[in-house]
Amino acid sequence: MNSSVLNNIDQHSNTLIDSSAIHAQHSENVFVELLHHIKDSKTIEVPFAHFEFPPIPPINIFGIQIDLTITRHVFFLWISAFIVAIVTIVAARKNLKSKVPKGIGNLVEVFVEYIRDEIVIPNMGKDGIKYMPYLLTTFFFILVMNLIGLVPYGATSTSNVSVTGGLALIAFIMIQVAAIKKQGFKHYLAHLTGGVHWALWPIMIPIEILGLFTKPFALCIRLFANMTGGHIVIVSLIGLIFIFKTVWIAPIPIAFAVGINILELFVAFLQAYIFTMLTSLFMGLGMQSSEH
Amino acid sequence: MKISDLNSLAKAYREAMPYLAIGVQMAAMVVLMFLFGKWVDEKLGTYPWLMLLCILFGISAGFYHFFRQTSALTRKSNEKEKQSDENR
Numbered sequence: 001m002n003s004s005v006l007n008n009i010d011q012h013s014n015t016l017i018d019s020s021a022i023h024a025q026h027s028e029n030v031f032v033e034l035l036h037h038i039k040d041s042k043t044i045e046v047p048f049a050h051f052e053f054p055p056i057p058p059i060n061i062f063g064i065q066i067d068l069t070i071t072r073h074v075f076f077l078w079i080s081a082f083i084v085a086i087v088t089i090v091a092a093r094k095n096l097k098s099k100v101p102k103g104i105g106n107l108v109e110v111f112v113e114y115i116r117d118e119i120v121i122p123n124m125g126k127d128g129i130k131y132m133p134y135l136l137t138t139f140f141f142i143l144v145m146n147l148i149g150l151v152p153y154g155a156t157s158t159s160n161v162s163v164t165g166g167l168a169l170i171a172f173i174m175i176q177v178a179a180i181k182k183q184g185f186k187h188y189l190a191h192l193t194g195g196v197h198w199a200l201w202p203i204m205i206p207i208e209i210l211g212l213f214t215k216p217f218a219l220c221i222r223l224f225a226n227m228t229g230g231h232i233v234i235v236s237l238i239g240l241i242f243i244f245k246t247v248w249i250a251p252i253p254i255a256f257a258v259g260i261n262i263l264e265l266f267v268a269f270l271q272a273y274i275f276t277m278l279t280s281l282f283m284g285l286g287m288q289s290s291e292h
Numbered sequence: 293m294k295i296s297d298l299n300s301l302a303k304a305y306r307e308a309m310p311y312l313a314i315g316v317q318m319a320a321m322v323v324l325m326f327l328f329g330k331w332v333d334e335k336l337g338t339y340p341w342l343m344l345l346c347i348l349f350g351i352s353a354g355f356y357h358f359f360r361q362t363s364a365l366t367r368k369s370n371e372k373e374k375q376s377d378e379n380r
Contacts, residue, residue, distance in 0.1 A: 118302065118303075118306070119306070122306070206349070206353075207349075207352070207353040207356055207357075210321060210324070210325070210350075210353050211317075211321075211353065211357045213324070214317045214320045214321045214324060214357075215313075215317060217320050217324060218313060218316040218317045218320045221316070221320065222316065270305070273302065273305070274305065274309060277305070277306060277309060278309060278310075278313055281309075281310055285361075285364060288368075
């Protein structure tokens with residue numbers, strides 16, 4: 001009798017463990033399923049359907065297989081580039097025609113003037129004006145990429161670390177170009193030694209070179225983490241409905257998700273501003289250092 | 293939210309962001325050197341010595357850049373204050 005009771009308890013606990021394991025697996029699956037909306041994929045969603053990109057055979061460069069199939073993030077990156085080009089060209093044409101800017105011309109001009117007066121001139125001085133085209137392109141491109149992720153069926157290209165890495169690579173090149181142009185190549189190399197005795201150069205030069213790389217690396221990670229983080233919060237909130245498996249809980253997560261979405265709208269502007277501002281600050285610091 | 297509020301917020305970010313960025317850079321230096329050291333260790337099979345060396349190097353480089361950048365930023369803001377004092 002004793003053994004049968006034990007057996008019974010054993011069986012019972014087994015079923016308990018099984019059911020909890022299934023439950024855990026299920027809730028995990030919900031999140032994995034929902035995370036597909038954040039991750040890059042080879043399909044885009046259109047209302048009521050999925051659209052698959054035609055596969056392109058991978059190519060081989062230096063023994064590394066590179067899959068060049070167009071993905072969701074690449075697609076929306078192209079769309080944002082297209083939007084930025086069209087909007088700015090139209091705005092520039094309009095502003096050339098009339099002396100008083102109106103409509104879309106006025107909107108773009110507000111941003112351009114703000115970046116010139118509040119970012120470029122305080123950080124880089126009057127010399128920075130000639131780097132304005134690069135900084136403005138960065139700002140508008142990041143802004144449109146961030147905003148397009150908030151449009152239904154859209155995807156945020158900046159929540160892909162490769163995209164932000166590419167932007168940071170361009171920023172890295174521009175920071176070096178600005179410093180070399182202002183100081184001259186000789187002075188630029190001399191600056192890498194940190195101005196110490198030559199016996200310390202083997203330690204100093206790697207430290208300075210490491211410093212050059214970490215600035216854009218921090219830029220890349222900051223943009224990527226901010227854009228991905230916001231989306232994960234929204235997806236998790238919506239996911240709560242599927243975990244509780246009831247419609248009655250829906251109003252609460254949706255109210256929170258709307259709030260976070262409005263915050264995301266602000267973050268989209270803020271991160272574009274911060275990326276541009278820090279790039280111009282680093283360029284300005286590189287340009288300044290010859291003067292002291 | 294008024295435009296003047298947004299302007300002052302943007303100004304606050306402009307003033308604070310360089311200092312906030314320094315912290316991230318210091319962490320990034322240690323992480324980058326850790327990954328680099330681990331990668332080299334795996335190639336050469338000398339785990340964990342090069343990794344530890346690289347982390348130490350990353351920490352010292354992080355501190356060096358931390359002090360250098362704070363002093364550069366302080367100098368810059370002091371100059372700005374002087375200029376605005378003279379303009380008054």
